[in-house]
Amino acid sequence: MKFAIAYFSETGTTKQAAERLGQVLKVTPLAIEATVPYTNADLNWQNDNSRANREQSGQATPPTAKPLTLPDFNVLFLGYPTWWGVPPMVIHDFLAHQTLAGKVVVPFATSGSSSPERGEAIIKQLLPKSDVKPAKRVNNFSVAQLKAWVQQLGY
Template sequence: MSKTLVAYFSASGVTGKVAEKIAKVANADLFEIVPVTPYTSEDLDWQNSKSRSSVEMNDATCRPAISIKIGNIAGYNHVFLGFPIWWYREPSIIDTFLESYDFSGIIIVPFCTSGGSNLGDTVKNLQKLTKGAMVINGKRFTQDTPEEEYKKWIDEIMA
């Protein structure tokens, strides 16, 4: 029997709402990727080159610490991985999450939230961080995406 996880990082709450909808439709476990040091609105100011998020995204080696870990990632066949798009890619905390586990044999399905940017090179980035996993093309959602669209997308992936 296939077991599914929806893991997500949400800085403003939008990705969290989308992740909850996906978990409900997919009948999946839900896990929030929570940073040890929460992001403030000042940290997220993308127009400030000295803001925390700007500094992290300009340093490819940055790995923000995560406060909670999953017990057994190997128990999942599919991991839907959600995050906001920052600087045309996944936030660095997603890299921390992926490097914290062995995803061998797991299908990773990224999904993102954004005002307009799509996943860009994210699939390539995720594949490099998850040797032995299969990262498939994901999708961008908004918090207003109708449930039928989630269902159609998930049914195509799980078929």
Template structure:
């Protein structure tokens, strides 16, 4: 497998657990995509149309700032990008991440966590933000996915 990075955004900790399991299973570096302004539980209330996450999801131009950058993104050929599914797509902070680096010549593989919502068009959305990259369609995983299943999926998608 190429030099790999698992980058992830996790609002509640579920995606963080899956990302850590994936990173360990494939021997990849790991990076947490942290918002410059952390999300509060009120910000994440999807039932409130005025919550921060609801407002960001409705605005295709929303780009929440990221607190830190990946050191030397150039060293990675393969980047797994993990996130929770918000309104059937990737959260806006993932769009910020995709626009923050030159992914030319890299393979980007999205993965998402959700109880039931599909990953939707996240791969297509991310491809539009990463010209020159090869962005896979991605896959949604439940919180209890096994390390073996993650490794098998990652190896298949690293080709």
């Protein structure tokens, strides 16, 4: 089984989870980045007019992701923070530019309070020809907890 990890992280929380998961899977996580980087003001969820809030609510042009070439893999672990209860819009663009038909995709999310099910449903809609596994919220998971999760998945 060949694994890949791609993640989007603006505050470092999802990056930390991806790095720990990388230790478990023995692969280097790859960062998904927005073509136009986010500023702190862009990410201010308390400001209805912040860039992220306007993008998530459909009031602004969705962001694009920088091109990212993934290594050869069978299983992609896809990490992202939860914004407005769902993956950031940049994930949509990233997935639109990947060839994932026939691949397994395992979403993992970080969030202060949101469960990952809505994000999982969106990923399944975006990837109808992929085997999307149940999403997992992995806030503050240790390497041991991530290893147990990967084993539960059968890997």
